[in-house]
Amino acid sequence: MCYRVSDDFRASLGVPPSTRYLQQIVRPVLGVLTEKLEDVSFMSVPNGLDSLCVERNIGTYPVQALSLNVGGRRPLGVGAGSMALLAWSSDEERPRLIELQRDRLSLYRPTVEEIATEVERSRELGFTDLPGFVAKGMSGMGIAIRNPAGEVLASLSVAAISDRLSGERRDLAIKALRSARDEVEKRLRLPAAQVADAIA
Numbered sequence: 461m462c463y464r465v466s467d468d469f470r471a472s473l474g475v476p477p478s479t480r481y482l483q484q485i486v487r488p489v490l491g492v493l494t495e496k497l498e499d500v501s502f503m504s505v506p507n508g509l510d511s512l513c514v515e516r517n518i519g520t521y522p523v524q525a526l527s528l529n530v531g532g533r534r535p536l537g538v539g540a541g542s543m544a545l546l547a548w549s550s551d552e553e554r555p556r557l558i559e560l561q562r563d564r565l566s567l568y569r570p571t572v573e574e575i576a577t578e579v580e581r582s583r584e585l586g587f588t589d590l591p592g593f594v595a596k597g598m599s600g601m602g603i604a605i606r607n608p609a610g611e612v613l614a615s616l617s618v619a620a621i622s623d624r625l626s627g628e629r630r631d632l633a634i635k636a637l638r639s640a641r642d643e644v645e646k647r648l649r650l651p652a653a654q655v656a657d658a659i660a
Contacts, residue, residue, distance in 0.1 A: 479505055479514060479614075482505075482605075482613055482614060482648075483503065483514060483515060485644055485647045485648065486503050486515060486605070486614065486616070486644055487503075487515060489616075489640045489643050489644050490502075490503055490515055490517045490616065490640070491517055492640065493517070493616065493618065493636055493637070493640045494517040494518070494519045494618075495519075496632070496636045497519060497618055497620075497629075497632065497633055497636055498519040498520045498521040499519045499521055499524065499525065499618050499619065499620040499624060499625075500516065500517065500518050500519055500524045500525055500526060500527075500618065500619055500620070501516070501517045501519070501616065501617065501618045501619075502515065502516050502517075502528055502541050502615075502616070502617045502618075502619070503515035503516075503541075503614055503615070503616060504528075504541040504542060504545065504614060504615050504617065505545075505613070505614045505615075506536070506545045506549070506612065506614075507533070509535060509536055509557065509560055509561065509564070510533040510534060510535060510536060510542075511533065511534050511535075511536055511538075511539070511541055511542035511545050511615070512531070512532075512533050513528045513529065513530055513531065513532045513533075513541070514530060514531075514614075515530065516528065516529065516530050521620070521624070523621055524620075525598045525599075525600075525619040525620050525621060526619075527539065527594065527595070527598065527600070527619050528619075535561045535564045535565060536549075536557055536558075536561060537557075537558065537561060537570070537575035537578070537579065538561075538565070538570060538575070538594060539590070539593075539594050539600055539602075539617070539619075540588045540589075540590050540593075540600030540601050540602035540615075540617040540618070540619065541588075541600070541602040541615040541616065541617030542602075542615070543575070543578060543579070543582055543588040543590060543593075543602060544582070544587070544588050544602040544603055544604040544612075544615035544616075544617065545604065545612055545614075545615050546558070546575070546579060547578075547579045547582040547583050547588065547604070548583070548604040548606065548612045549612055550611075554579065558572060558575060558576050558579065559572065561575065569593070569594060569595070570593055570594070574593075578590065578593070586603075586638075587601060587602065587603045587634060587637055587638070588600070588601060588602040588603070588617070589601050589625075589630070590602075591622050591625065591626070592622060597621060597622055598619060598620070598621060598622060599619070599620060599621070599622040599624075599625040599626070600617055600618065600619040600620075600625075601617060601618055601625055601630075601633050601634070601637060602615050602616065602617030602618075602637070603615065603616055603617070603637040603638065603640070603641045604641070605641060605644050605645060605648075606645065607645075607648055608645075608648065608649055613648075616637060616640050616641060616644070617637075618633055618636075618637065
């Protein structure tokens with residue numbers, strides 16, 4: 461089940477109108493991602509010092525890790541999608557964004573130092589992989605969506621109980637996330653008319 465964001469709700473969240481076009485591109489791709497993995501998937505966008513969840517697609521597996529609602533915010537670096545937004549922010553901005561989280565993490569498990577370590581690890585991997593990082597027994601994996609200029613626009617992520625993102629299923633999730641990322645970035649390079657045909 462995909463939770464869609466109305467224009468009024470989007471405006472109340474502080475999401476720019478340009479996000480609507482991106483959501484239209486991402487929504488069917490997110491549906492395919494959820495179908496492949498059977499676990500919940502998310503689209504998040506950067507919003508100040510936070511990541512903001514603007515799409516959530518619930519899978520069919522009986523136990524879902526519903527860690528975020530549409531409209532939910534987390535400090536950048538807290539969670540798989542949020543970590544992807546931070547890890548692939550610009551080299552100039554990243555250290556500042558990490559340090560500015562220091563006084564905002566009292567409600568969350570990771571420290572600023574742990575976030576900084578995971579940022580570097582994520583950049584080496586090319587995706588985020590956070591077993592038990594935010595909550596024990598729950599894991600998340602995420603990947604950044606960038607425009608043709610290389611700027612981070614959003615992230616795609618999946619969350620599940622930890623057993624479902626380990627071993628062969630971890631490999632499946634990596635492959636599915638990369639495929640979803642590639643499809644979205646391909647569509648971002650197309651003229652709008654072609655994108656409309658592709659998502660019709």
